[in-house]
Amino acid sequence: xxxxxxxxxxxxxxxxxxxxxxxxxxxxxxxxxxxxxxxxxxxxxxxxxxxxxxxxxxxxxxxxxxxxxxxxxxxxxxxxxxxxxxxxxxxxxxxxxxxxxxxxxxxxxxxxxxxxxxxxxxxxxxxxxxxxxxxxxxxxxxxxxxxxxxxxxxxxxxxxxxxxxxxxxxxxxxxxxxxxxxxxxxxxxxxxxxxxxxxxxxxxxxxxxxxxxxxxxxxxxxxxxxxxxxxxxxxx
Amino acid sequence: xxxxxxxxxxxxxxxxxxxxxxxxxxxxxxxxxxxxxxxxxxxxxxxxxxxxxxxxxxxxxxxxxxxxxxxxxxxxxxxxxxxxxxxxxxxxxxxxxxxxxxxxxxxxxxxxxxxxxxxxxxxxxxxxxxxxxxxxxxxxxxxxxxxxxxxxxxxxxxxxxxxxxxxxxxxxxxxxxxxxxxxxxxxxxxxxxxxxxxxxxxxxxxxxxxxxxxxxxxxxxxxxxxxxxxxxxxxxxxxxxxxxxxxxxxxxxxxxxxxxxxxxxxxxxxxxxxxxxxxxxxxxxxxxxxxxxxxxxxxxxxxxxxxxxxxxxxxxxxxxxxxxxxxxxxxxxxxxxxxxxxxxxxxxxxxxxxxxxxxxxxxxxxxxxxxxxxxxxxxxxxxxxxxxxxxxxxxxxxxxxxxxxxxxxxxxxxxxxxxxxxxxxxxxxxxxxxxxxxxxxxxxxxxxxxxxxxxxxxxxxxxxxxxxxxxxxxxxxxxxxxxxxxxxxxxxxxxxxxxxxxxxxxxxxxxxxxxxxxxxxxxxxxxxxxxxxxxxxxxxxxxxxxxxxxxxxxxxxxxxxxxxxxxxxxxxxxxxxxxxxxxxxxxxxxxxxxxxxxxxxxx
Numbered sequence: 001x002x003x004x005x006x007x008x009x010x011x012x013x014x015x016x017x018x019x020x021x022x023x024x025x026x027x028x029x030x031x032x033x034x035x036x037x038x039x040x041x042x043x044x045x046x047x048x049x050x051x052x053x054x055x056x057x058x059x060x061x062x063x064x065x066x067x068x069x070x071x072x073x074x075x076x077x078x079x080x081x082x083x084x085x086x087x088x089x090x091x092x093x094x095x096x097x098x099x100x101x102x103x104x105x106x107x108x109x110x111x112x113x114x115x116x117x118x119x120x121x122x123x124x125x126x127x128x129x130x131x132x133x134x135x136x137x138x139x140x141x142x143x144x145x146x147x148x149x150x151x152x153x154x155x156x157x158x159x160x161x162x163x164x165x166x167x168x169x170x171x172x173x174x175x176x177x178x179x180x181x182x183x184x185x186x187x188x189x190x191x192x193x194x195x196x197x198x199x200x201x202x203x204x205x206x207x208x209x210x211x212x213x214x215x216x217x218x219x220x221x222x223x224x225x226x227x228x229x230x231x232x233x234x235x236x
Numbered sequence: 237x238x239x240x241x242x243x244x245x246x247x248x249x250x251x252x253x254x255x256x257x258x259x260x261x262x263x264x265x266x267x268x269x270x271x272x273x274x275x276x277x278x279x280x281x282x283x284x285x286x287x288x289x290x291x292x293x294x295x296x297x298x299x300x301x302x303x304x305x306x307x308x309x310x311x312x313x314x315x316x317x318x319x320x321x322x323x324x325x326x327x328x329x330x331x332x333x334x335x336x337x338x339x340x341x342x343x344x345x346x347x348x349x350x351x352x353x354x355x356x357x358x359x360x361x362x363x364x365x366x367x368x369x370x371x372x373x374x375x376x377x378x379x380x381x382x383x384x385x386x387x388x389x390x391x392x393x394x395x396x397x398x399x400x401x402x403x404x405x406x407x408x409x410x411x412x413x414x415x416x417x418x419x420x421x422x423x424x425x426x427x428x429x430x431x432x433x434x435x436x437x438x439x440x441x442x443x444x445x446x447x448x449x450x451x452x453x454x455x456x457x458x459x460x461x462x463x464x465x466x467x468x469x470x471x472x473x474x475x476x477x478x479x480x481x482x483x484x485x486x487x488x489x490x491x492x493x494x495x496x497x498x499x500x501x502x503x504x505x506x507x508x509x510x511x512x513x514x515x516x517x518x519x520x521x522x523x524x525x526x527x528x529x530x531x532x533x534x535x536x537x538x539x540x541x542x543x544x545x546x547x548x549x550x551x552x553x554x555x556x557x558x559x560x561x562x563x564x565x566x567x568x569x570x571x572x573x574x575x576x577x578x579x580x581x582x583x584x585x586x587x588x589x590x591x592x593x594x595x596x597x598x599x600x601x602x603x604x605x606x607x608x609x610x611x612x613x614x615x616x617x618x619x620x621x622x623x624x625x626x627x628x629x630x631x632x633x634x635x636x637x638x639x640x641x642x643x644x645x646x647x648x649x650x651x652x653x654x655x656x657x658x659x660x661x662x663x664x665x666x667x668x669x670x671x672x673x674x675x676x677x678x679x680x681x682x683x684x685x686x687x688x689x690x691x692x693x694x695x696x697x698x699x700x701x702x703x704x705x706x707x708x709x710x711x712x713x714x715x716x717x718x719x720x721x722x723x724x725x726x727x728x729x730x731x732x733x734x735x736x737x738x739x740x741x742x743x744x745x746x747x748x749x750x751x752x753x754x755x756x757x758x759x760x761x762x763x764x765x766x767x768x769x770x771x772x773x774x775x776x777x778x779x780x781x782x783x784x785x786x787x788x789x790x791x792x793x794x795x796x797x798x799x800x801x802x803x804x805x806x807x808x809x810x811x812x813x814x815x816x817x818x819x820x821x822x823x824x825x826x827x828x829x830x831x832x833x834x835x836x837x838x839x
Contacts, residue, residue, distance in 0.1 A: 090379035092339045118383075156272065156382045174272055176379025214378070221377065 052152035056081075056167040059147045061116065061138035064125065069138060071147075072167060077110030078189050079163040082177075083153060085119040086127045090176035091158040095133065097179055101186065102135055109190050110165070112136070118144030118157070162186070165193045171206045178217070184209050273298055275382045279374055283389050289400030291354040291391055293327070293370055297347060303374035305332050305344040307384060310354055313367035316390070321359050322366060328353035345374075355400075357812075359792065362395045399791045427585065428592040435596020468606040475598030477555030482594040483587045510638035517630035521657075628658045648694035651701040652687040659683035715760045715769065717743065717776035722785045723792045726775065733773035734808030739834050740773045744790075744798035746780040752799045754819045762822030768835045803832055 056072055056079070063069040071081065082098055084091035098113050105111035113135040117124040124139050140147055145155065153159045153172065162171040162185050170189050173181060185206050191197035197205075272278070280296040293310065297303060312324055329352050332344035356366075367390050375381040631654035639647050662680035666673045686704075693704030720726050726742065733740045745752045759765055779786040779798065793802060801816040814832035816825075829835035 085381075085383065087373075087383075088381040089337050089339050089375070090381060093379075154272075154274065156275065156380050158380070174380060175376065218378070 052169060052172055053150070054168060056161075056163050056169065057147075057150040059143075059150050061140040061143055061147060062121075064128070064137050064139070069136075071114065071116075071138065074112050074114055074136065076112035076163075077165040077193050078105070078112070078186060079167075080111065080113045081116055081151070081161040081163065082113060083116050083118060083148060083151075083157055083159040083161075085117060085157050086123045087119070088157040092127075094158060094160075094177045095131065097177060097182060099134065101182055105186060105190075109186070109193075111186065114138060116140065116144065116147060118148060162189050164189050164199075168199060170199065170202055171210075173210065178213070181210060181213055184213075272376055272378070272380050273301070275385055278376065278382065279303060279372065279385070281370065281372070281385075281387055283368065283370065283391060285391050285393050288394045288396030289356050289358055291356065291366075291368070291393075293352045293354055295346070295350040295372065297349060297374070299348070300377045301374055302333075302335070302345040302347050302377070303350060303372055305329055305346065307371070307373040308352065309371040311369050313369055313388060316365055316367035323357040324368075325355035325357070328355065357400055357794070358393070358396060359399045360396050364393050366391045366393055399794050424585070424588070427589055431589040431592040432596040435593035436599055437596075468602065471598075471602045471604070471606065473552045474555035475595065475601055477552030478598055479591050479594035480552075481556040483591045487587050507638060510634040514631065514634045517627040517634065521624060521627045624661050628654055628661065631657060645694060645697060648690040648698060648701060648704055652690040652694070655683055655690065656687040659687060714756060715766070715774055717774045720775050720777050721789075723789055726777070726789065726792075729773060729775055730804050730808050733804070734806065736773075737806045738771060738773045739806050740775060740804035740808075741769065742775040742777065742802040742804070744795070744800045744802075745776050745778050746782075746798050747778075755799065755801075759820060759822045759825050762825075764826050765822050768826050768829050803829075803834055805834060 058070065058072055060068050060070045080098065080101070082094075084095075086092070095115075098115075102111055102113050115133070115135060115137045117137060117139045118141070119139070120141065121139050124137065127133075128137060138147075148155055148159075151159075151161055151172075153161070153174065156174065158176060160173045160177050160182075161169055162173075164170050170192060171185050173185065188197060188202040188206055192199055192202050278298045278301045281293070282295075283291060283293045286292050295303060308327055308329065310324060310327060312322060314320065330346075330350070332346045332350075335343045335345045337343050367388060369386055369388050371384050371386045373382065373384040635650045635654055639650055642650060659680050662676045662683060666676035666680055690701065690704045698704050718729065720729055720742075730740050743752070743755070777786070777789055779790060793800070795815075799817060799819065803811045803814050805811055811832045811834070814828065814834075816828060820828065826835060
């Protein structure tokens, strides 16, 4: 039927024409066609370079009861200052290890742990109560960040600072602490305390060992990932 | 020890491949900051506007580092948005990798790279700056977590030729938003199929049913010369005319940004069409039964025959015009297509969706056309009866179109007219038909009674032709709406309500809007609805005039017109995802308020 064909053709032509015209209009005149998007940072807070001090810095933060407590007031032959936060999974993961170390080496080597939580006070107290955290805690929000600065530790969690009986900083471990690392570092600090090892030698040995353990762990993790078997966390 | 040079060295080593794992390139036990990347190197953040209403946030994530999906956030620095006229939508995030966390459960995380779209709603206007605060938080696989990092960035938004609205958030999606989603994202075949199906469903609503008598009338008008093929071809011409109108009108509406539906709902145009249908109906009757003055009758029937029997072009034109009338019920699929064409400028997809929908709506018409040609006998008295029947249907369409132009108390009188005519036809039929004459007789009695009841009902103030004696509705006073005209009026009223802690409902109204009138008559009179809305600030914007302030108001909301109802919480913020479009029954309306958190969950 020629009439019918004409209708169909006409309708199709009208639609095609309309769409083409619309597309052309869009392309030629729409502002959407040319977009000059410019973004620029308003501010990028310049962080100062930090370096780790030789000695335990003199900082004071509120303890669990809210009383200001100086970090130098802890009388210990080995002090581990552990920076953590409740929102940080690796921090939570290493807390059992810290408690275990304190139980094992507290009496024999004079080890004390101080957890410095850089977090909201309520959240820290609630979590500490829930897991029955038994070592001393200091809690800071803004002043917690200042404490990080004073230790020369970047704003990342967890971080563990190992201090000898003369309140000299022997080692800093950034990131989750593993049992093998902790054992090696604490043995060196104990040796320094016993005058069996020179401080600079201890620092060198620890640096080398941490590097070795980290690459081993990275390799295990890569193999573990490849074999799809869990996470490489032999210390836990 | 200096951090940056060593970090750079670490990166360089990683780059030349001597260090297998970037995250664990340990350098010294006493210099921890070199073991891990500083946060800005672990997560390199950037943002840019990809359009007047879209920002893309991107992160280059170092190997062995990841970002948590749940801790990504972007907010506007309101100092860069003094008018509060820019709103952010939800971050559009890709699917991340699941990470089991013994403390925080299953977490979705992103490795390597992340690109997140950030849609925004804004009014039309020139290039403007916008400051954002973007927060993110991530960790290294090796067991180090960075605290939430917040970056303040200044974005330059390109000029927008039209107002942009937000896409729906996950969770609640109104029907038209879900459909808009289908157009935007689904495959072409799926999209066309969905809209064809919707068209089919729409064909059985009161929106499209009026087309059946129109088409049948045209085909019946063909008389003895009608073959089945010709009937089908005529139907096809009609449906294609309708589909072409939808497609082109849809694109035009979206591009022009005004309410074409409203224009074609103009009382004069509606009135004219109603008269056409009356004329056609009279022609149907006049040729055989009703004796009109000869001159008028001849002219009418000649005109009618020119329209219906002659050319395919005429039929197609008829289809095209009917489409405009029928889109009166602002059907959700139509709005969805319009929203998408307007928002994305994707004329092909939007137009294609409308075309498929129109074909779906036309399918039953094709069936009627084809079957009509088959069923209708070549000649005989049977044909006369069918024609009269179509004449009545056309009168019903005319009344359906014209009723809204008359005051409520005249509605039933109008409806009574075609019913009374139908009754008269059946009286006549009962005497003409030998067999089964009693059926026609009974039908005539029933219809006469119905028409009589409607007249009585009209006298008593009833308005619903299906419930001619129900008059309770008309005694309930209208909701105490406060009229607003401009965007300023609106903002003042919302601010006043917010300071009093009241939620706000804004009803867009126009005289031509059938659904609005239905809402007023049936939904807003329901005691449940009135109870739920007690203590609200009720605003109504009458956009019948469609003048400057009206258009500005519609643009402010990014909508094409009524029937639309917007809700504001007691906080003064609009619940955009809970806008209502079209007629909603009382029970559904209350349920909707509950879903929006604006009504107590137990009645």
